[in-house]
Amino acid sequence: MKDIAKAAGVAQSTVSRILNDTPLPVPISPETRERVLAAAEELAYRPNPHARGLRGAPTMLLGAIVRDATDPFFAGAIDALSLEARQRGYSVVLGHARARADEALALAAVLEARQCDGIVIVGDMRSQPRLMEDLESVHVHVPVVAVWHGAHQEGFLTVNVDNRHGIATALRHLTGLGHRRIAFVGDPEHGDIRERQAAYEAYVAGRGLEVPPGYVQHARNTFAGGVAAFEALMALPERPTAVAAATDVLAIGMLHAAADQGIAVPDEFSVIGFDDIPFAEMTVPALTTVRMPVEKMIKAAVEMAVDKRLRNAAGTPRGLRMFRPTIVVRRSTAGPRP
Amino acid sequence: MKDIAKAAGVAQSTVSRILNDTPLPVPISPETRERVLAAAEELAYRPNPHARGLRGAPTMLLGAIVRDATDPFFAGAIDALSLEARQRGYSVVLGHARARADEALALAAVLEARQCDGIVIVGDMRSQPRLMEDLESVHVHVPVVAVWHGAHQEGFLTVNVDNRHGIATALRHLTGLGHRRIAFVGDPEHGDIRERQAAYEAYVAGRGLEVPPGYVQHARNTFAGGVAAFEALMALPERPTAVAAATDVLAIGMLHAAADQGIAVPDEFSVIGFDDIPFAEMTVPALTTVRMPVEKMIKAAVEMAVDKRLRNAAGTPRGLRMFRPTIVVRRSTAGPRP
DNA sequence: TTGTATGCGTTATCAG
DNA sequence: CTGATAACGCATACAA
Numbered sequence: 001m002k003d004i005a006k007a008a009g010v011a012q013s014t015v016s017r018i019l020n021d022t023p024l025p026v027p028i029s030p031e032t033r034e035r036v037l038a039a040a041e042e043l044a045y046r047p048n049p050h051a052r053g054l055r056g057a058p059t060m061l062l063g064a065i066v067r068d069a070t071d072p073f074f075a076g077a078i079d080a081l082s083l084e085a086r087q088r089g090y091s092v093v094l095g096h097a098r099a100r101a102d103e104a105l106a107l108a109a110v111l112e113a114r115q116c117d118g119i120v121i122v123g124d125m126r127s128q129p130r131l132m133e134d135l136e137s138v139h140v141h142v143p144v145v146a147v148w149h150g151a152h153q154e155g156f157l158t159v160n161v162d163n164r165h166g167i168a169t170a171l172r173h174l175t176g177l178g179h180r181r182i183a184f185v186g187d188p189e190h191g192d193i194r195e196r197q198a199a200y201e202a203y204v205a206g207r208g209l210e211v212p213p214g215y216v217q218h219a220r221n222t223f224a225g226g227v228a229a230f231e232a233l234m235a236l237p238e239r240p241t242a243v244a245a246a247t248d249v250l251a252i253g254m255l256h257a258a259a260d261q262g263i264a265v266p267d268e269f270s271v272i273g274f275d276d277i278p279f280a281e282m283t284v285p286a287l288t289t290v291r292m293p294v295e296k297m298i299k300a301a302v303e304m305a306v307d308k309r310l311r312n313a314a315g316t317p318r319g320l321r322m323f324r325p326t327i328v329v330r331r332s333t334a335g336p337r338p
Numbered sequence: 339m340k341d342i343a344k345a346a347g348v349a350q351s352t353v354s355r356i357l358n359d360t361p362l363p364v365p366i367s368p369e370t371r372e373r374v375l376a377a378a379e380e381l382a383y384r385p386n387p388h389a390r391g392l393r394g395a396p397t398m399l400l401g402a403i404v405r406d407a408t409d410p411f412f413a414g415a416i417d418a419l420s421l422e423a424r425q426r427g428y429s430v431v432l433g434h435a436r437a438r439a440d441e442a443l444a445l446a447a448v449l450e451a452r453q454c455d456g457i458v459i460v461g462d463m464r465s466q467p468r469l470m471e472d473l474e475s476v477h478v479h480v481p482v483v484a485v486w487h488g489a490h491q492e493g494f495l496t497v498n499v500d501n502r503h504g505i506a507t508a509l510r511h512l513t514g515l516g517h518r519r520i521a522f523v524g525d526p527e528h529g530d531i532r533e534r535q536a537a538y539e540a541y542v543a544g545r546g547l548e549v550p551p552g553y554v555q556h557a558r559n560t561f562a563g564g565v566a567a568f569e570a571l572m573a574l575p576e577r578p579t580a581v582a583a584a585t586d587v588l589a590i591g592m593l594h595a596a597a598d599q600g601i602a603v604p605d606e607f608s609v610i611g612f613d614d615i616p617f618a619e620m621t622v623p624a625l626t627t628v629r630m631p632v633e634k635m636i637k638a639a640v641e642m643a644v645d646k647r648l649r650n651a652a653g654t655p656r657g658l659r660m661f662r663p664t665i666v667v668r669r670s671t672a673g674p675r676p
Numbered sequence: 677t678t679g680t681a682t683g684c685g686t687t688a689t690c691a692g
Numbered sequence: 693c694t695g696a697t698a699a700c701g702c703a704t705a706c707a708a
Contacts, residue, residue: 001701011679016703026677044475049453050391051701054684061431069420072617075413082407082432092432093399094420115387137382223620252620259622278408282561282590284597284622339685349695354687364693389685392700 001047007039008032015040019047053115062305063116065095065131067123067190071221071249072277073292077122077147080298088306090117118305121146124191126153145304145319147297150191157319159301163192166290166325167199170244170272171207173288173327178335179242179270180209185229185254186246187221196246196274212238219250226253227260234261241336242270248277248289255283255332266334276328285331293323339385345377346370353378357385391453400643401454403433403469405461405528409559410587410615411630415460415485418636426644428455456643459484462529464491483642483657485635488529495657497639501530504628504663505537508582508610509545511626511665516673517580517608518547523567523592524584525559534584534612550576557588564591565598572599579674580608586615586627593621593670604672614666623669631661 001019005012010032016022018029018036053059062085066074082092093116119135119142126132126149135144136155145157152158174182184200186193197216204211214236219225229250233240245251251273258265265271265285273280273289280287300321339357343350348370354360356367356374391397400423404412420430431454457473457480464470464487473482474493483495490496512520522538524531535554542549552574557563567588571578583589589611596603603609603623611618611627618625638659 012702013680013704014678016701017678020703022703024677029677032678048392048701050388051684052703053388054386054392054686054701055703056684057703069417070414070616072410072413075410075417076408078416078432079407079413079434082434086434094416094430094432096417096420096424223616252617256620256622256624278561279410279590279617282594284594286594350685351687351696352694354685355694358687360687362693367693370694386685389700390687392685392702393687394700395686 001045004036004039004043004045007043008035010036019045058117059115060090061116062090062092062302063095063119064092065119065121065125065135067125068221069094069096071123072279073247073249073275074122076277077294077298080295081120081122081302084295084299084302088302090302090306116142118142118302119144120301120305121149121156123148124150124193126150126191127189143305145301147301148192150193150195152320157304159297159304159321160192160323161292161297162322162324163195164199164202166274167196167244168203169325169327170274170290171200171203173329173333174242174244174270174272175207175209177242177270177333181212181215181238181240181242181336182209183215183217183233183240183243184246185217185219185226185233185243185250187225187250188218190221193221193246200244210238212236215240221247221249223249223253223256226250226255227257228253230254230257231261234263240269242272242333245271245273248273248275248280248287251287251289251332252279252283255285255287259284265332268337270333270336272333274325280328281330283332288330288333289328290325291328292325297323339383342374342377342381342383345381346373348374357383396455397453398428399454400428400430400640401433401457402430403457403459403463403473405463406559407432407434409461410617411585411613412460414615415632415636418633419458419460419640422633422637422640423644426640428640428644454480456480456640457482458639458643459487459494461486462488462531464488464529465527481643483639485639486530488531488533490658495642497635497642497659498530498661499630499635500660500662501533502537502540504612505534505582506541507663507665508612508628509538509541511667511671512580512582512608512610513545513547515580515608515671519550519553519576519578519580519674520547521553521555521571521578521581522584523555523557523564523571523581523588525563525588526556528559531559531584538582548576550574553578559585559587561587561591561594564588564593565595566591568592568595569599572601578607580610580671583609583611586611586613586618586625589625589627589670590617590621593623593625597622603670606675608671608674610671612663618666619668621670626668626671627666628663629666630663635659635661 001015002012005015015036018033064081085092147159186197188194217229217232219229251271254271263269273287276289276291280289339353340350343353353374356371402419423430485497487496524535526532555567555570557567589609592609601607611625614627614629618627
């Protein structure tokens with residue numbers, strides 16, 4: 001910028017003014033502008049973000065801390081996030097928190113967060129307390145919004161899905177089909193999943209359905225976890241006729257395991273998932289599931305993270321926004337065998 | 339930092355020295371250090387990255403420009419990238435280039451690239467010429483490495499897979515099983531995919547296999563694209579008995595379409611994919627495919643992008659590193675019907 | 677209408 | 693051993 005000032009034969013401050021068309025008291029510059037713009041073009045001028053940042057300008061960076069970017073559901077969320085961010089002129093910096101061991105590293109990412117204009121936490125991560133603490137302290141300066149965090153957590157802005165409603169819808173679908181022995185599979189390590197499990201328990205209790213021991217299977221939230229859970233279910237003395245999986249990933253693992261064991265879905269066993277990841281439509285048979293309004297939720301999260309006006313707006317009590325999932329009936333559910 | 343200097347009763351420059359334990363000519367400071375460190379802790383000091391950056395420090399940011407973060411294969415790549423970057427202390431900033439229309443936006447991301455210490459381009463994007471031009475100009479200052487870019491492109495560091503070998507291996511597997519009518523499906527828009535198609539054509543020509551019109555299907559690289567391609571193949575007067583899909587995504591779409599039409603895989607039709615995305619193991623039936631050494635390749639890319647010493651090392655002529663994929667035989671391939 | 681000077685938070689150089 | 697001070701690139705209050 002100094003160079004371009006020299007090249008155009010003006011002062012550096014003038015260049016700054018022109019390049020940002022600063023609103024001046026006395027209107028504009030007549031043709032000096034031309035010269036400056038030309039010189040800028042010539043020298044392929046690129047503003048230095050650091051210098052701007054140092055002056056207190058927003059960084060246009062949005063931090064994303066993702067529980068597990070490997071999970072197809074979160075992968076989709078990242079995609080949506082990056083898209084939404086971009087539309088607002090923001091870029092996304094990624095911060096894994098893949099494993100426990102990563103805590104310290106994730107920490108570093110968060111601290112670096114001072115570079116970010118906002119942070120969004122994708123997926124419940126309360127099992128990493130130090131991370132959460134740090135996030136809270138960061139939240140004093142930059143907005144931190146938690147998406148799919150299970151219950152609302154004090155100290156953060158929250159965007160959540162109505163897990164209770166989603167699970168209830170899924171179970172209603174199954175009972176409507178005639179099922180009465182319905183199992184549940186999920187990873188209790190995550191708060192959002194625990195919320196789904198609680199919803200399952202509330203539902204079956206309310207309907208007086210049978211839930212023999214073993215009907216609630218805990219499994220890591222991976223395809224392999226789904227396979228294992230399915231096998232455990234089939235080994236039960238009183239087999240369920242259907243299962244509500246806490247996520248599509250689990251459901252897909254179960255579909256695969258069923259095919260492996262020669263158990264026909266949906267004729268002999270029904271499976272319903274949760275999330276509606278892109279794969280869900282392509283499984284064999286196509287998966288009935290509960291659709292998560294990912295784009296809408298991510299959009300809300302980005303809004304809360306970057307738009308200061310919206311953050312404390314009315315209608316978002318305590319910074320919580322809740323979304324409703326909807327059921328998508330495909331081919332993996334049917335009535336139980338007579 | 340000014341505050342902490344005041345608090346410790348020393349000069350601000352001293353604080354800087356201590357906090358970075360700058361190698362001094364005259365050794366260190368005896369117990370002033372204590373005081374400063376304590377004060378720093380007290381005031382929860384966080385270095386300002388902008389100020390550092392302004393002084394020419396590396397940003398520890400790695401730019402990633404991904405062709406389509408929605409694609410499960412690339413999603414996995416992003417994950418691996420972020421992991422590898424983190425292990426080296428880098429963070430990843432994401433830059434989509436999702437659609438044509440995004441070019442301008444992607445551009446912005448690239449320009450912002452000056453903030454990055456390196457850039458890795460994930461997937462061929464030569465269909466976006468302006469983007470590539472800009473990337474080249476950026477490459478003058480910061481290393482740009484292209485992964486899965488198809489042919490080596492002058493002006494970039496390149497990490498590629500041996501597509502020819504991968505496809506040949508897949509086809510050899512199929513012919514070994516007895517297939518002679520083998521189709522190919524891929525999205526010709528992408529350079530890496532075109533390379534696979536060329537490999538297919540070379541192979542069938544070399545073996546004198548029949549390739550009636552329609553055996554090479556062009557389809558967008560999505561599940562739906564796979565479905566459409568399968569239907570087109572089945573409508574052919576002389577149906578192929580097997581197909582080599584350019585990617586697992588396509589293959590999975592075809593598996594789904596086959597089930598929909600009641601065509602048994604692998605009994606009536608064999609499908610082989612390419613990439614070995616995590617889901618490939620979980621399809622019904624499990625997908626035979628060609629495994630991409632994603633982690634290794636990403637690791638190499640990050641190395642090249644970040645480690646200046648490695649960039650022009652011997653053994654990497656013209657900045658190109660090539661990897662070999664390996665076949666993974668599962669259940670979606672078998673001999674053709676007698 | 678445009679130039680000058682100052683500060684943002686750090687590091688590095690140069691004196692004390 | 694440590695304190696002043698310049699410089700990094702930009703925006704802006706102030707002077708001309």
